[in-house]
Amino acid sequence: MKKAIGDNMIRKEWGLEKGLDLVKQAGFDGIELWLGDMPWFQLTTADVEVRELRRKIENAGLVVSNVSTGLHWASPLSARDPTVRGRAVRIVEREIETAVLLGTDAILLVAGLVTEEVPYNEVYQRCVEALRPLAEQAARAGVRIGCENCNAEHRFLISPREFWQFLNDVNSPAVGIHLDVGNIHDTGFAEQWIEIHGPRITRIHLKDVMKKRGRCGDQSVYTNLFLGDNNWPAIRAALTKVGYDGWLVAEMEARYRYAPDQQFGDTARAMDRLISGRL
């Protein structure tokens, strides 16, 4: 397995080059690029600039693990407004395009957003319908769309069987799950998700979670690896069982308040321990 971390961990004041050096020095193999999060990778970033971004990453001794985005929180595929939905589709298309330019074969998608206003059945149906043509585009580009399990945050596809049925309904090998082992909170167990989805897992987000806390104001329920309630030996065993040998991507919502560069090294070391199985 290979280790990556999101470019949104890089402080803007550091700049891309210093950030890439830090990622490399910390021991990561790759970097996850978040479309729309950082100044160097926006929807408006032209193809030539994306190629230049790839060159900088490779010059730093890294590769792009995958393309992700948080833009679908504001513009979900499940929106009722056709204009918003069109924007959501365009974001996925740009993720696919840039994945090809950046030399990776996976993108992340927050597939739908259930709200008090837009109910579950609509969201489900709309996401399936939207994903079918996008799956064809992705397949032609040699890219897989990983729908992230955001469980409590998007209130959608909350159990692993439900997610499995959703992927069956989309019915394309180009659409799988970008599994986040922290997002499951107290609704289940990450190792069971891994076992159920196995080959459909496109990438894995790593973070730990304090299952009993729940969101409380601005306090995060997430924490650094091995500080929370995830059963990491079981997670590691499940990865072995399903033969997952792809990217592990650190997604640390809870940031170090001091010495933020330290978090890169600490996280990489923890991931090494997870990969080695010495838990």
Next chain:
Amino acid sequence: MGMTRRRFLGYAAGAATLALPFDLVRPDRSHWAAVLDLKESCSLRESLAGYESALTGLALRRTALIVPAALTLPPPAVRSIVSCLQAGGIVLLESGAGFAAGRDFRAHRVALRDYLHLRVEAPVPLWSAPTSAPRIPYVDYTWPSSAKVRDFSRAVPVGRQAGEVIAWVDGLPVALKRRSGRGGTLIFLGSPLGPALWAGDAQARRWLVDVLGLDQPCSCANGGVAWDASAAGPLGVVPVAAPASVR
């Protein structure tokens, strides 16, 4: 029928000269439901899919034309609506203008006013205003049967005019029924029903079935004016329901 005689004759003449890509008019006791695909003037494709899916296989007692998520009303669509109403059928016209931008909504409003004498108000966002109490997210239909169907975030209220208000949301009148043509019935929905059908809402489907099962059979059964569905011209009219058995 809220249309001038001159304008109606114009549409009827136009319809007569159109090529007939399909024939939905049967001079017998058969009745059909057809969903009119307005193409780019349909703002919600899922609404179209919802009606098609809900009506497939139903036996009907009345000829019906459903126009899902209408943004503008191209002349062939108006001709179809008029033909159906003149034939004593039921037309269910669903507004798709809830999310329309200002100019598009104005065109929507003008088309409804000029062609069908329907008066509508600007779309109302149902969820954006902060409220102290939780919202109840349903449109309440009162005719032909009571039903609660999820709102669609924005609604196009109907103005004061002839006809009977048959649905309300947040105290706003959002659907209207009016007798029109020769025994026809025009139903205008300011809050789309199709997406709820598409999402599998059983109560929405039952309401639709109740609407289409109402009233006396189509006048064409008695040799009256036949509904010229071919007036749809280049638009797609999809027959989705089987004819009812002859009683």
